[in-house]
Amino acid sequence: xxxxxxxxxxxxxxxxxxxxxxxxxxxxxxxxxxxxxxxxxxxxxxxxxxxxxxxxxxxxxxxxxxxxxxxxxxxxxxxxxxxxxxxxxxxxxxxxxxxxxxxxxxxxxxxxxxxxxxxxxxxxxxxxxxxxxxxxxxxxxxxxxxxxxxxxxxxxxxxxxx
Numbered sequence: 118x119x120x121x122x123x124x125x126x127x128x129x130x131x132x133x134x135x136x137x138x139x140x141x142x143x144x145x146x147x148x149x150x151x152x153x154x155x156x157x158x159x160x161x162x163x164x165x166x167x168x169x170x171x172x173x174x175x176x177x178x179x180x181x182x183x184x185x186x187x188x189x190x191x192x193x194x195x196x197x198x199x200x201x202x203x204x205x206x207x208x209x210x211x212x213x214x215x216x217x218x219x220x221x222x223x224x225x226x227x228x229x230x231x232x233x234x235x236x237x238x239x240x241x242x243x244x245x246x247x248x249x250x251x252x253x254x255x256x257x258x259x260x261x262x263x264x265x266x267x268x269x270x271x272x273x274x275x276x277x278x279x
Contacts, residue, residue: 157262162269165231169257169271172214172226172233179203179216180251180275186240194238194251207236214255231259241274250276 126134176194180186185197194205201219208215208223212232215223227233235256243249254272261267 154263158265158267161259161261161267164228165257165259165267165269168228168231169255169269172255172257173271173273175216175226176205176253177273177275179205180277183277186249186251186277188238188240188251191238192236194253205236205238207233227257228259231257234258235270241276248276248278250274 179196179198182198182200182203183196184199187195187197189195192207196203202217204217206215206217206223207213208225212234214226214233214236216226217223233255235254237254239252241247241250241252252272252274254270256268256270258266258268
């Protein structure tokens, strides 16, 4: 009889290949999941920073027009300008920051999925050559797409023009 040589994979070789393929495939799935998760988190961080910069710019804009500053409480800022009054005020309970102009209904400055849990204004009195000013700060928080809490702190000091 002739000896017929068979070619192909044995059962053990096939099982080893399937196990290796499974490990590689599961590693790829974990990598893709981590990339998508970090993408959502980075997107939420960028949105948080952009909105915080917008709020800071709005406060700086209002302070650049101010002729008189009143801070009734640490979280409220009232400004007298040539065109009327501006007031920054926290919306109690829902942690929003409102801008009120001439006692009109407030304009919410933060995004609907962001909160302003910390807000303070400190008046700096004029002394010598230094004009009066305001030191302010706030914390902006949001949830990322996977539910992680993200927060960023913003602060600045603005002096009134003489």
